[in-house]
Amino acid sequence: MKLVVVGGVAAGTKAAARARRLDPEMEITLYQAEPETSIGACGLPYYISGTVKSRDRLIARTPEQFGRQGIRALVRHRVTELDVSGKRLTVRNLQTGEEFEDSYDRLLLATGAKANLPPVPGAELDGVFTLRFLSDADEILAYMERHRPERAVLIGAGYIGLELAENLVERGLEICMVELADRILPGYDEEISRNVERHLREKGVRTITGAGVEEILGDGRVRAVRVGGGEIPASLAIAGVGVRPEVGLAEAAGIELGETGAIRVDGQLRTSAPDVWAAGDCVESRHLVSGRPVWMPLGDTANQMGRVAGTNLAGGSDTFPGVLGTGVFKVFELGVAKTGLALEEAEEAGFDAVCATIEARSTAGYYPGGREVFLKLVADRESGRVLGAEAVGGNADKLIDVCATAIWGGLTYRDLMNLDLAYAPPFGPTLSPVITAAGVLENRIEAGIREIRAPEVRAALPEVQLVDVQPAGTATHRIKGAIRIPLEELDDRIPELDLGAPIVVYCGNGRCSYEAALKLREAGARDVRALEGGIWGWPYDEERERV
Structure with a gap:
């Protein structure tokens, strides 16, 4: 049995390693266009700031380490063509330019996602970057070393842009963020995103919302960005406007795409082509609350998909059920986290949604060093089923993990009120904010207070x-x-x-x-x-x- 894996960041390497453990005799080849495998891409902003001191810390496993497992991992090799009827693919060695053919019995597409760069004049100037791979971070750091920029414009104010803002401030840069939507973090409810925006201003980060970048100005190298008819001085510009699924290879091979533009797969991650599976950021999934097709490129999701795919590629039977979109990020002193549906999303999905937003602390009120945390819990008014949650502040990740587990298990807000959670003064108030929010929901629903x-x-x-x-x-x-x-x-x-x-x-x-x-x-x-x-x-x- 011969397995070929296309892509070697998260899902691809996870699947290859899982398949090898289950089938020691399987022949496994992995092709990766970048110079490294198993990159911790989520750590790139912290590498840029110097919080992560060594680039090697961002590489979980090298091609040599895979080789010792009996996995042939070829970096700087791009698969350029795929023939699913003949089970053949064309590969280009990016170092030599040589092209050759390979064959497979089973194939995994783990081609990931690619960064969006706004199609505006000046995007080709020196000093304009995207951040997706370790090589991108290397180029940004080299540019900063050469030119010592003092001001940067970040295009986009989602997860990527906000993490970059903090880490570039750590490097001493003056930051302006530009977001086309009417607020930062458009995937969160408005009061959440507005309060994060307030925190950014307190840290000296300027934000411009409701306007897009019209042009990047400069003579060979960026010197300003035009937004809303005005110019923002900048000697560095980084686009953090998100990513899109890398599906060119699959689409050209006739593999079916889903509503979101990512590869459509079944519960076992099989594509529409025989003996071809797909996993990771190139794949469409199902939202476990709304039931709708979604595309959510998250690192932990990619690894989970990789394990399921690896099991099935080795002849086992495993299922990937779907996603809640659980995520968390840090912006200066704030933790910001979400799972399931925000209130606005729940209403749009057709739920009669009700929510409670409470303020609490990350420790008991009398214990020193605690931080404020705000939790917004969303439930269906009639059934009581928990639909989603958002948190901002101390211990946001802990609270959201509890809520994500509750949603996964189909719990109601009444169930939450009886959870037996750990308590001690250094770790939180007597009742977890999750339990308190559930109690507020019960009070409002029973009393009919809207x-x-x-x-x-x-x-x-x-x-x-x-x-x-x-x-x-x-x-x-x-x-x-x-x-x-x-x-x-x-x-x-x-x-x-x-x-x-x-x-x-x-x-x-x-x-x-x-x-x-x-x-x-x-x-x-x-x-x-x-x-x-x-x-x-x-x-x-x-x-x-x-x-």
């Missing part, structure tokens, strides 16, 4: 009465123009409000507003809702004031 998000409130002002019910002495910020009635004074001051007009109440984190909404409803208020996330859920800095 929540409302900041953008909806903002659009309805001044017709809506926005009431600040933060208890006296607890507020750190307030929304400008809000009616100030501390919760403990509300019973006596209800006559100050028009109970026949819409009322939105808010507090520091959403918990006191629930009690206030109940009081107002009992007093006869016809339309009372709670601001989702409290003051933290109001992301508009110009409309917030410090107390």
Whole structure:
């Protein structure tokens, strides 16, 4: 049995190693266009900053190490043609230019994804880069050593761009981020992305949203970027506008692509071509909450797919069920994480979604060194099924991992309330924020209190009465123009409000507003809702004031 693997970053190498363990006699050849195999690509921004000192630390396994396992790993070799009917492929040695043919009994396509570079004038200038492979990081570092840039423009404000922003600030550069969407992190709910944007500003990172790069200016080397008719000085520009699946080889061979443009596979990762499997960033998957086809290029997902593919290529039977899109990244002091569907995504997918946003700490309140964390938990109103979660702050990864496990197991918010989770003061509050958020959801659903998000409130002002019910002495910020009635004074001051007009109440984190909404409803208020996330859920800095 002869196995050929095309691609050697994550899924390909994982599959080859798994197949070798299961079938010691199988002949395995792996072709990789880059100079290295098993690259820790997620660590590239930290290599650029110097946090990761040695490039060798980013290489998990070399071709020589694969060779000792009986896997023939050929780097700087690109597969240029694939004949699925004849089970043959054409390979080009990128060092010598020589081309040769190879054959296979079984084939794995693990061609990954390629970085997007906006098709704008000037993209070919020296000093304009993408970051996908270790060779890209090497080129960026060499350029920085030669030219000592002081200002950089990052095109795109998703995961890649935000991690690069932090790491280039570590190198002493002044950073401006340009995002075509109306906010950074467009895959997150607005209040999450706006608060991350606030943190970036606090760290001196400028952000421009709702505008695309029109031109990169320079005479041989970048000197500025034109955005919205203006020029942003820059001697370095890096495009972090995401990636797209590398499917050219598969498409030319007649292999079926899915709705997302990635390779369509079945549960065992088989493609439409006989004896051809695919895994990793080139593959379309199924979202386990929405049930829809999705393309989610994540490093851990690629490795999981690689193991499943390796099992099946060696004659076993394993299934890859789908993805939740669980991810986390660090931007300065913040951890930012997500799993499943954000509230906006859940509503778009047809769920009657309800959410609770709470503020907590990464330690017990009295234990020193704790950090704030905000958790947004989303569930289906009728069934109670957990649909998704987002977290920002300390221990964000821990909270999201709990929520991801809950979603995977089909748990409801009621199930979450009875989880037996670890507790000690240095590691968190008595009740995990996950359990607290589930309790807030239960209170709101049982009481019929509807929540409302900041953008909806903002659009309805001044017709809506926005009431600040933060208890006296607890507020750190307030929304400008809000009616100030501390919760403990509300019973006596209800006559100050028009109970026949819409009322939105808010507090520091959403918990006191629930009690206030109940009081107002009992007093006869016809339309009372709670601001989702409290003051933290109001992301508009110009409309917030410090107390």
